[in-house]
Structures are given as structure tokens and as C-alpha cells.
Amino acid sequence: MFKLKYLIRKSTVITLLSCVALSTVPCHAGENPLKVVATQTMYSSVVKEIGKDRVDVKYVAPPKFNVHFIQPKPTDVRNITKADLYVDAGLDLEAWSDSLLEAAGKPEFFRGREKNVDMSKGIRLLEVPDHQLSRAEGDIHIYGNPHYNMNPENVKIMAENVLEKLKSIDPANASYYEANEKAFISRLNEKITEWKKLCANCAGQEILSYHKDIAYFADFLGLKAEQYIEPKPGIPPTPKHLEFLEEYVKANHIKAIVMPTYYPKDAAEVLAKRVGAKVVTICQNIGELPGTDDIFSFFDYNFNQISEALK
Amino acid sequence: MRIALILILFLIFMIPKEACAEDIAALEAQVKQLTQVVYSLKTTVDTQQQEIADLKKTYQIKYQTPTPQPASLATILPPKFTPEIGAVADVVAKLDSSKVDPENVNRVSVRELELVLGSNVDPYSRLDATIAFNDKNEIDLEEAYLTRFGLPFGTTARIGEFLPKIGKMVPVHRDSIDTVDEPFVIQRYFGDEGMHKAGVDLTKVLDLPLPSVHQVTVGVIEGGNGDGGTAFGPARRRPTLYGHLKNYIDITDVTNFELGVSEAVGSNDNDASFKTNVFGVDATLRHTIAQDKEIKLQGETFVLNRRESIDEFDATTNPSGDFWGGYGLFDVRLSSQWGAGFRFDYVEPVDRLLADPNKGEIGYTGYLTFYQSEFARLRAQLSHIYLTNGSIDDRVFLQGTFAIGEHKHKLQ
Incomplete structure (x- = not known):
């Protein structure tokens, strides 16, 4: 056991020293970006x-x-x-x-x-x-x-x-x-x-968002977003809050529930089914979905989605 | 007068016609050149005027539309150098099956209230401190260390009281571990809550031409263990030297693997001739399925060699003086609110001759965690333990962990 431990320790020290030595070797040469x-x-x-x-x-x-x-x-x-x-x-x-x-x-x-x-x-x-x-x-x-x-x-x-x-x-x-x-x-x-022309139909309409992450998107298009599926930011929806939203969405004739891909869709889908609204994926990050791989395709996707949903 | 007039006329007529033509051509060329310069200047002015207009537009977008902004606290109050301040409460209810409870552990207790402070000291360093209070009116300075960034060769140093980077679990704060209690091997060898010691260490991420990442840490800390630990002797004057090599690789975008190797050398008691060697290996495999859905497999083992044990404790049954222990953890994050897991423990206590020399301690632990929010967590845990004295102990824990203020977790 002693010999084995000695060997393990020795090999650990050798590995460490080798790594430190290797790390001093420059990896790149010439002019780099x-x-x-x-x-x-x-x-x-x-x-x-x-x-x-x-x-x-x-x-x-x-x-x-x-x-x-x-x-x-x-x-x-x-x-x-x-x-x-x-x-x-x-x-x-x-x-x-x-x-x-x-x-x-x-x-x-x-x-x-x-x-x-x-x-x-x-x-x-x-x-x-x-x-x-x-x-x-x-x-x-x-x-x-x-x-x-x-x-x-x-x-x-x-x-x-x-x-x-x-x-x-x-x-x-x-x-x-x-x-x-x-x-x-x-x-x-x-x-x-x-994009402004494409989404001209959105101005003045109200949407429901899952999280409070839509303010700037709404600001750009003149949308209203006053209620969220999360009762408070970061707090998952409760049945009581969903009941309130059901009434709210009906009363305000909201057509679209928007959310990125990474939040659980269950609550939004149940609510959408009850009130006849659409669940719309609005990406928060470039590359979140296929075909949103650069700035222009990212906004193209989001504005097409919302414009279509609010027609 | 007449003569003068005749002379002038004579001179005029004497000037050759070619010279006049050359002057006119030169003047025409000059006019052309000047016209070009004027056009060029006009173009420059136009361009610059356009640029000024563009800049004005940008300026307007950037700076001249603050009207709808309500006054923030930052604008109401003058900026201050207030450090980040947070507090984490760890409330635990414990019940075990043993008939006696001499240490009075079967109760609801505020196991710990950690006061966490931190801030940059200057452009090169940061101070972090953790002070723990418990409901026995004890105060423990868990951490108070300075991190010095940007040292030569890309190293970072810590100096002060800190959690040494020995293995995977020792450097982790209790509020960040997956179970209510630390794995047995950590509790028995290093202390109930791992250990925190005063010392200095250096960390460097190695720049190797490999797809994997390698980070090495070496340090020296005062001797001794955490509460209840037995790996080293109690003498704080005998330092412990340690080193850790972390090797990490992204297998895919959502799966990664980490393998760590640790070594710590310290003293058993006041006599520096006796040495304890601790050698550890840790491995962690993580696979992220989706947001808030993750699987983690983690294992860690320590081999402990105490030379004096050959004579003093264990000469017949353990002539090498070696002890070992480890754990395996399977943790699943099921959703944003739920998590569950299982841990297997095995450890050979250093003082096991006091009990049964042939057995180590074995534990099976299951737990369920409910995340009320990012800052509040409830956990239920059940442990079934085979003790070295041959008895069986079942332990039930209920834990609440609540955080307020700013509490940044260090990257592990």
C-alpha cells in the first residue's frame, strides 16, 4: 500500500510539474485576432x-x-x-x-x-x-x-x-x-x-408575458404588458394567480401570451386554451431557436411571431 | 516725355508673344487647381456636416431621452462604498433512532446564521468574510481572507482564513451542498462542516494546448481539523501543505466531466515527526437536460495514512496505518422547484479500534428539496446508517435555508 501510495503521489507531482511546464509554452504565434x-x-x-x-x-x-x-x-x-x-x-x-x-x-x-x-x-x-x-x-x-x-x-x-x-x-x-x-x-x-412596418398592427395591443423581460420589446412596438404569468418575478405561477389572469385576459381581449423557450409552458398553455389566446415564443437570446443565429434573424423571428399572433 | 513714351511702347512691343501666352496658360492652370481645391473642400465640409448630423442623432438617442425614467435610489442617495452584505439562516430539525441523546442533537435548531461580507479592497484585491453564529451562542469566524488577483504568471492568491481546496466538498459552503449534512468522509476526517483554516494558497489556470481545462492550487494552512475531524493532529502550529489539480472537460454543450486529485500533508500532533498524508480523488459528471433540469453524479474518495497508527491504534488489523472513505452522490434537479437525490457513504474512522476494527461506517441517504424561490429552500432527508459499533441509526432531517441581502457563491 505504501509503495502504491508513493507511486500515486510521485505521479501526481510529476503530472503537476509537467502541466506547469507545458503551460509556459506559448500556444499561438504570430498576429492573432x-x-x-x-x-x-x-x-x-x-x-x-x-x-x-x-x-x-x-x-x-x-x-x-x-x-x-x-x-x-x-x-x-x-x-x-x-x-x-x-x-x-x-x-x-x-x-x-x-x-x-x-x-x-x-x-x-x-x-x-x-x-x-x-x-x-x-x-x-x-x-x-x-x-x-x-x-x-x-x-x-x-x-x-x-x-x-x-x-x-x-x-x-x-x-x-x-x-x-x-x-x-x-x-x-x-x-x-x-x-x-x-x-x-x-x-x-x-x-x-x-420591422416597424411589419408590426404596425401591434401598436396599442396588450400582451401577457411569462416573466418581466418584455418591457423593451413592448416599448419598441408600442405594446402594453402589464400582467405576467409569474405573480412576482422569479416566482412560479399559483392556481389563484392563474384564475386572476384568466379573467384579466378575457376582460382585456389579450390575444398572445409571450415567453422564451426556457420557461415551463404548462401554465401558459392551460391559460391560452381556456381564454383562446396563442402562446408565442419570443426569443430572449440569439441562437435560442434554430434560425435565430444572428442579430437580424433574431429580430426577424421575434417580430414575425408577434405580428402574426396579433393579427 | 515724348522720349519716355516712345521707350515704353518700344519695350511693350519688344516682349515676345509666346511669353504672354505662357502666363495666361499658367494662370488658367492655377485657376483650375484652385477650383479643384474648392470642390474638394466643399465635399469635405458636406461630409463633415453629415457626420455632425449623424452624431447629433446618436447623441439624441443616447442622452436626450431620459424623461420617462423615475428617480432611482442611486440617484436619490449619494453613492457609498457599502460592502456586499448578506445573511444565510440554516434551520435544522433532527430526529434519530438512538435511545440516548447525550449531545442534545434531537431538536429544532438554528444550526447556523452566516453573516457574509465582501467587497473589493482596491483595484487588485477583494476581502471576503463569513461569520457564523449558532443557537448555542457560539461565534465562529469561518472565513476572512483577501484574494489578490493578477499576480505574475496569472496566479491568484488567497491569504487569511478560508476553506482550503482539498477535494470537491471541503471548499463548498454548507448552503451550497446538496444534502443537509456533509458526506461522512468529510465529517470524520476534516470536520462536521469540513474545515476552514488560516493560511495562504495560490491558484493558476494552466494554459495548455488541450481542449480540457486544468487548474492547480497549492497552499499552506495552519494545522488541525474542523470540529470533530480526525485526519490531522490538533496542533495548529504544525502546518498542513496541500495541493489540488482540477481537470475539466466539456464532453458536449450540456455534459461535462471533472476529475480532481488532491494531496495534503500534515502533522498528527505536537511532534512534527509524525505525518498524516491524505490523498483524494474526486469526480463529477453533470448533464443538463433543460432549464432547471439537471443530473449530477459525484464521487469522492480519500485515503488517509497516519504513520503513528501502526503502533498506537491499529498494528494488528491495519498494519499499513491506512484508512479510507468516500461517497457517491446522485442528484437530480427535476424542475425549478424540485430536486431529489441519493448519497452512499463509507468511511473507516481513524479511531475505529474504539468500536469495531473490522467495519467502516456505511450510510444510505435520500433527500428531497423544494425551492420556494431563489432565496428560500426546504429539504427533507432520511439517512440509514450502519455504525462501527454494530448498531443501526436512522436519522430524519428537515432543513430550511433562507438567504437575504447579497450572497455571491464562489465558482467551484
Whole structure:
């Protein structure tokens, strides 16, 4: 047993030393694209639109999952240790982000630091609390609703945030990034006009949402969203609340119940059946469903869905 | 006067016609050039005016539409350097089948109220502290350590009182474990709640050209164990050295595997010549089915060698002085509100000669967890245990874990 343990220990020490030695060998040579880690697919897509082939972007939160409750993995930690830039939502949406950065031990990526892009900078926030908060109100956000990526107008501001930071850390390619941003904004403006036209029928209509994550989407289209399937943010629906919603939906002639793919559909489907409304999937993340793999197809999908449901 | 006029006329007529033509051509060229410059300048001005208009538009979008925003607390109150403050209450009701209860454990108790504080100290470091109170009026400083980021070679250091990274379960806070109590091998070898010790450690994520991730930690902590632990001697002046290598790989987007190897070397008592070696292996397989639906398989084993045991405790039945223990855990997150699991335990207590030398302690534990919300959790647990003295103990636990304020879990 002693010999076996001695061998195990010796091999452990050798493995550790080999790993440390190997880790000092550079993995890449030559000129590499900027390495960027973004917390969400929306942000990684914006970075890609502006940086094109001069950035290598990875994201942390898989798009099929609720970004509130991500468990970052050691792979994410490693990606951050190698990155040149970190892009996050700011505010308090990604509660796991600070722990992730601490695990990676890169203080330059901390909030407000030189290699951190806070995508919420310059965004007109909705639902900013104006009173003393309590968890009795559910899982609410202290700085305001953080789901601002649901409004394509906000994507322009995000693009500018990214452009500013890319220019500051990679000034040699500033004009390249500027040209890409200009082209991206130009195309986005065209699409915004198209989406507004497509969803002209939505303005003034009311929808029911599962979670309080639809404010910016509704703001863009002039929709009303005042009730939610969750009685309080983050609290699953109760039978009593569903009874109330049944009456509410009937009284207000609500045609659509909107929700992303990752919430349980049971309550929404039961309610929809009772009141004759449609359950509409509105993606929160790029890549959440097949065919929503970039910014334009993501918004195309969402606006087509809502426009169709509210006809 | 006449002569002067004649002279001037003479000079005028003497100038060659070619020279006049050249001047005119030069002047025409200059005019053309100037016209081009003017056009070029006009184009530049037009472009710049367009850019100014665009910028104004952006400026308007960005900064000139704050009207509907209600005043937030942040705007009402001046910003302050308040640290993150949270509290976690751990309320446990326990009932076991033993007829005697000398330690008065069969009761409802506030096992712990943890006060959690943390904040960045400066641009390079962060302080975290956890102070635990229990209903026996005891206060325990569980953690008070500084994390220093961005050291040479990409290392991160911790200094102070912390949970050492030995194995998988020891570094995990009680409110983050899947069961009401820690696995037996952790309780018997390191302490009822694992152990927290003062010391220093260094962690580095290795930059290897592999798809897997490898993280190494080495540290030195004061000697001793947590409450009830027996792996090391009680002398705090004899330090324990430890190392941990975490190896992780994403098998698919939703499945990952982690294999860890640990080694800790410490003293048994005040005499530094006696050494305890603890060697551990941990493995975790996670598979995420959907949002709030996950399966986790986790196992961990420790081999403990205490050299002095050969003479003092176990010379006949355990001549090598080796003891071992481990657990296997199967945990399922069924939905956003429900989770369940099963744990198997086996451990050879260091002081087992006091009981039955031929047997280790075996436990079968099942549990069901109800997540009322992100911050409130209720758990029921049943354990069926074969003790080393040959008796059987059944234990029922009901646990409530409630958190307020800010409480960030460290990444494991």
C-alpha cells in the first residue's frame, strides 16, 4: 500500500510539474485576432458585427438557458484568462459574472475597468425602481429592467459601446471597426424601418408575458404588458394567480401570451386554451431557436411571431 | 516725355508673344487647381456636416431621452462604498433512532446564521468574510481572507482564513451542498462542516494546448481539523501543505466531466515527526437536460495514512496505518422547484479500534428539496446508517435555508 501510495503521489507531482511546464509554452504565434468574451450571445454578435475577422468572440451563457441562472464553467474561466476584452450586461442581470471574473483573476475586466464593456452604458432604462426594494417583490432588479437587448434601437447604443472600447484597445484597426460599425448601423436602420412596418398592427395591443423581460420589446412596438404569468418575478405561477389572469385576459381581449423557450409552458398553455389566446415564443437570446443565429434573424423571428399572433 | 513714351511702347512691343501666352496658360492652370481645391473642400465640409448630423442623432438617442425614467435610489442617495452584505439562516430539525441523546442533537435548531461580507479592497484585491453564529451562542469566524488577483504568471492568491481546496466538498459552503449534512468522509476526517483554516494558497489556470481545462492550487494552512475531524493532529502550529489539480472537460454543450486529485500533508500532533498524508480523488459528471433540469453524479474518495497508527491504534488489523472513505452522490434537479437525490457513504474512522476494527461506517441517504424561490429552500432527508459499533441509526432531517441581502457563491 505504501509503495502504491508513493507511486500515486510521485505521479501526481510529476503530472503537476509537467502541466506547469507545458503551460509556459506559448500556444499561438504570430498576429492573432483580439480575443473577446461576452456574457451573452447578443453581445458576442454585436462584437462580431464590428470586429469581423479581427476578433475571436466567445460567449458564456448558452442561448437555450435563462441568463439569470447560468453556472459558468471552468472552460469560461480559461477563456477569460486568455481574453483581451470582456463584454457584459452591466446592471444586475448576470449575478454570476463577478464570481466568474474573480475565478479568472483578471481585475482589468472588473466593472468599470479598462477592458470591460458595460453594454448598458447609455441605454434608457425602463422600470427603474423609485422606492425602497424588498425581496417580497420577487426577483427584481435594483437598477431597472436589464432586458434591454430586446429593442433593436438599443443595439445601436451597444454597438457604439463596443466600437469605443475596440478602438481604445486596438487603435491600429480603429478605421476598420468604424467602417464595420457604420455599415452595421446602416443595415440595422433599414431593418428597423422594415420591422416597424411589419408590426404596425401591434401598436396599442396588450400582451401577457411569462416573466418581466418584455418591457423593451413592448416599448419598441408600442405594446402594453402589464400582467405576467409569474405573480412576482422569479416566482412560479399559483392556481389563484392563474384564475386572476384568466379573467384579466378575457376582460382585456389579450390575444398572445409571450415567453422564451426556457420557461415551463404548462401554465401558459392551460391559460391560452381556456381564454383562446396563442402562446408565442419570443426569443430572449440569439441562437435560442434554430434560425435565430444572428442579430437580424433574431429580430426577424421575434417580430414575425408577434405580428402574426396579433393579427 | 515724348522720349519716355516712345521707350515704353518700344519695350511693350519688344516682349515676345509666346511669353504672354505662357502666363495666361499658367494662370488658367492655377485657376483650375484652385477650383479643384474648392470642390474638394466643399465635399469635405458636406461630409463633415453629415457626420455632425449623424452624431447629433446618436447623441439624441443616447442622452436626450431620459424623461420617462423615475428617480432611482442611486440617484436619490449619494453613492457609498457599502460592502456586499448578506445573511444565510440554516434551520435544522433532527430526529434519530438512538435511545440516548447525550449531545442534545434531537431538536429544532438554528444550526447556523452566516453573516457574509465582501467587497473589493482596491483595484487588485477583494476581502471576503463569513461569520457564523449558532443557537448555542457560539461565534465562529469561518472565513476572512483577501484574494489578490493578477499576480505574475496569472496566479491568484488567497491569504487569511478560508476553506482550503482539498477535494470537491471541503471548499463548498454548507448552503451550497446538496444534502443537509456533509458526506461522512468529510465529517470524520476534516470536520462536521469540513474545515476552514488560516493560511495562504495560490491558484493558476494552466494554459495548455488541450481542449480540457486544468487548474492547480497549492497552499499552506495552519494545522488541525474542523470540529470533530480526525485526519490531522490538533496542533495548529504544525502546518498542513496541500495541493489540488482540477481537470475539466466539456464532453458536449450540456455534459461535462471533472476529475480532481488532491494531496495534503500534515502533522498528527505536537511532534512534527509524525505525518498524516491524505490523498483524494474526486469526480463529477453533470448533464443538463433543460432549464432547471439537471443530473449530477459525484464521487469522492480519500485515503488517509497516519504513520503513528501502526503502533498506537491499529498494528494488528491495519498494519499499513491506512484508512479510507468516500461517497457517491446522485442528484437530480427535476424542475425549478424540485430536486431529489441519493448519497452512499463509507468511511473507516481513524479511531475505529474504539468500536469495531473490522467495519467502516456505511450510510444510505435520500433527500428531497423544494425551492420556494431563489432565496428560500426546504429539504427533507432520511439517512440509514450502519455504525462501527454494530448498531443501526436512522436519522430524519428537515432543513430550511433562507438567504437575504447579497450572497455571491464562489465558482467551484
